[in-house]
Amino acid sequence: MELGExxxxxxxxxxxxxxxxxVVLGFFPLIELPLVPAPFTAQTLGVMxxxxxxxxxxxxxAILLFVVLVAIGLPVLPGGRGGLGVIMGVTGGFVLAYPVGAFVVGLLTELCWRRYNLALALLCNAVGGALVLYAIGIPWMAVVGGLPLGRAFTGSVVFLPGDxxxxxxASLAAVAVRRAYPLVEPRERAGA
Amino acid sequence: MLSLYHDARTPVHALPAGVKLSILVAVGTAVFFAGSAPVLGASLGAVALLYALARVPARVAWRQSAPVLPFLVLIVATQVLIAGWVVAALVGLRVLVLVALANLVTLTTRTSAVVAAVEAALRPLRPLGVRPERVGLVVAMTIRFIPVIKEQADLVRAAQRARGVERSTAFLVPLLVRTLRLADGLGEALDARGVGSGERSRRSRASVRAVRTSDPQGDQ
Structure with missing residues (x-):
């Protein structure tokens, strides 16, 4: 077990x-959700x-690799956007936060993998896939756009229902995939 | 899959990718300290000159930069309300300079050159276990597999439509499981080419076939 390196x-x-x-998730206007106004991007779903x-x-x-693809100028964001301009731009913080979010979701999932169920999945995805993205994306928007933090925050509220x-x-899918094809390696507590 | 690269033979295109990226980072930092409209206005003029020098058609430049406009308008409008016209103009110019310059780098630099520059930049991290050449490999692999996954996604979609199911999980789960299965075969193909765990591939790529049977893959 010399997995480390x-x-x-x-x-x-x-x-x-x-x-x-x-990338493919960005091609689809995915998910016709009733009630909720069309989510801007299905790609945060990919992060979770x-x-x-x-x-x-x-x-x-995987998500870091996706951000590299954006940065090197491939049109892989929804609407064929891409390039460094997106990352340097106002919403760039959200894109940069994607890998961190995926990592946090993964870490939490590993911690509760043995008892994984829908409730825990919801928790993991909400923290890593939404909170972490907001925690990085909103201050970034405030700095690049020169906005007070509060304004940047209220500006992002429109994303909440979609997220x-x-x-x-994501949680429903994660629970189903775990049943069909479990891949996560659980984090053992003290030499189990 | 098209790259955003716009081909031409100009001094801007000829500049090494690493140099362009470094300039971008430097300017990106500088504009946040530039507090005067004339300086920022001049910078924007300079960027416009660079676009002309790179012979980027206005249509292409517009298509690349237009998506940022709604955000720009929103931010400038907010700034006018809370901080007045002067600050609003500064902030707007700052964002415009940054986005235009970043897009210019994207438009004038080949994807492969950017990958090479990224590999070069990662080289000092080698002692930490980062293997820069892998970045190039996985980037190429991902680009190659985008159409494959797209096809899988279309297939799954068509199947669900035929059965009258439109739930999004009913689309995602088969797509994910199919892709994960694909990874098994792909992993073996990589092993066969000696890309697998670092030790072996570094030793010798020629003797890969002989050694590959002893792969300690613990996955189920």
């Missing part, structure tokens, strides 16, 4: 494929799923 080929494959899923399905390291790497819906969808 070793990267298994399957992990590389998972990371590359999941980054591709993230990466962490929930692959765990912290692989999930975080809540995405947390639910």
């Amino acid at each position: 070793q990267v298994r080929s399957k992990d590389i494959a998972l990371v590359a494929l999941f980054a591709a899923i993230m 799923l990466a962490g929930s399905v692959l765990g912290a390291r692989r999930g975080g790497s 809540a819906a995405k947390v639910v969808v």
